[in-house]
Amino acid sequence: MQLDGLRIVLGVSGGIAAYKSPDLVRRLREAGAEVRVVLTAGALAFVQPLTFQAVSHRPVHTELLDPEAEAGMGHIELARWADLILVAPASADLMARLAHGHADDLLTTLCLASEAPLVLAPAMNHVMWRAAATRDNAERLTARGVRLLGPAEGPLAEGESGPGRLLEPREIVALLAGDGPLRGERVLITAGPTREAIDPVRFIGNRSSGRMGFAVAAAAARAGAKVVLVAGPCSLATPGGVERVDVESAREMHEAVMQRAGDCDIFIATAAVADYRVDRVPEQKIKKSDQPVALTLVPNPDILQAVAGLPRAPFTVGFAAETERLAEYAEAKRARKGLDMIAANLVGGGRDTGFDSADNALEVFWAGGHRSLPRAPKIQLAEALVALIAERRHGNDQTTDSRPASG
Template structure:
């Protein structure tokens, strides 16, 4: 997949991450795209039009009410010229104005006047990104068809740390290439039934409390989207998650590990591939309280019993699907993953470190995939990119097993 020959309109909004945008222009051009740049007034406080003119070899656009441009309806011409619009960085303000449908500057007007797909690369303070209104605005744009890449987690300009960093330009280009027109070479998974689990499970203690974990479901949802993109017939069984269902994916919502187990075992015999990306609780409360436990009557301890092992059960099916597990570990990641691969009798396992800002509730990850007799490092990337690479690798192993 390639963006060679595409016309890409790059919108740059205000924020310190705008300093990375000239590098993004250069990398887009190196990948074969023609790039034109639109700067908001906020962006011009950090970067200059002359910089982008030098790296894009194209005029830079800044004003909606430009007398010369308006004589030829320049903003509509740009909207029609673009094969896709990418906004990097996309500030909280820009995301909010796009969600509201405003058209009060050149960039928002172009987004409203085009039929080209929109990709947003958010960058902002982590508290701004996690604010409910920003999350709501972002979800609205996704529901309308926008793609969101990032933000990444890590140190921020103000000295704090968290999810809010602009995805690295090289990773943005790779993600755009992954979403471009598919290769003429069909994936081995095209037309195959792929069953995927995602998100956490919630194990009730009483009607208001539960045992859970920090999984957001992002990795599993990204894998489902990547599988659908290569033509697979995808069923996604999700624990509690607010993420939107990827296009072309059948979704089944569950809450507990036992519900997920039943949903998976009902469908696994008909699947060609099973990818267990969910963070399933290992234990549940033995006796769930039917009424809220009052503080004065709280037990000294909770009695727990093991949940069913979904991955091992699927791996044990006669003529079952190719099984892919995940090993989310805080230490000895590869050793623990290798032990899990062997103990569960599965075909592949994707190992990743979690904790201290890694793995859960972030937009990036790093994976090492192991299988009997081999392994591959997928490295540290956006989860969307990792998902596409993982699906390609699963396709390779599926084809090899044929």
């Protein structure tokens, strides 16, 4: 995104991180943007309008009905003026109100009344960020095309540590300008399950929801990549800035991937692709009877191995879902298929991570190295994984750890 000449409305919601927002205004203006500031009632408990007026050189807006605005409807003026709406910090309350369509103050009304892209930089206590309600709200917002920047992980104002820190102003400006770690890279991602027909009405499938793959696609796009997402049957909304290709069977996914793999720089295979399909699918529904029905299964093409085996293969990242001996099986799969990296997680056995869950945890392996990405909402975990892929892709990894993971 070119910031020079861009008209940005900066919304500031209540939270101690609001003290960073004046610096954000200054950096946005240094990048060439015009900035107008909207403060919520909560923000006014931490920062004052005069500070923002001084750094933005513009009046600061706090009231929904402004007697000095055109017809008293300041939110309509701002909605028409803005090329981009950025909320930093975005509190848990602000995210909840936006997710549910509230319009009970100037900032939320402005977001509903504008057709400009909306970007949120969350900041809150780490327990609040991990809460199920906040995760649901974040997923709902990203599904509508809202872009989330962060939060970062580290020390918090209350003396605890964890995910919830507002990104530094320089980081926010860099991400808005498209200076992410995958800037200019072409990334191809598979996500979701596949369905293998038994007859015209029945199929063999699996429990994959596609959430992890869609989160990775969104994170890669936020990191500056041009992303193509090949998705099996799932009901998730396409992330903003991502090109989506819908398929159903493993062979359809194989065809779609191989048509595009030669033009990509990075391939990330998060899809849970069926290993087998029914040999012969009847044209009519199989009628129920008291007799056993035998199905002959034949192997599907191995998409991951096919991409890794190309003469000019992209940087290839596989996924492995295991029920036991995670490190052993994942590393064996990585070596056998010639992958650059593999991200593995444990599923089954009553675990509430992995398939059809909002959370996940990953153990990531490459030749001679390993890193643990601890349990987190899939949106946040995807950010960490994409950052690690960028490190390994560009050869600037700082913390190689070859110790085997437990499991």
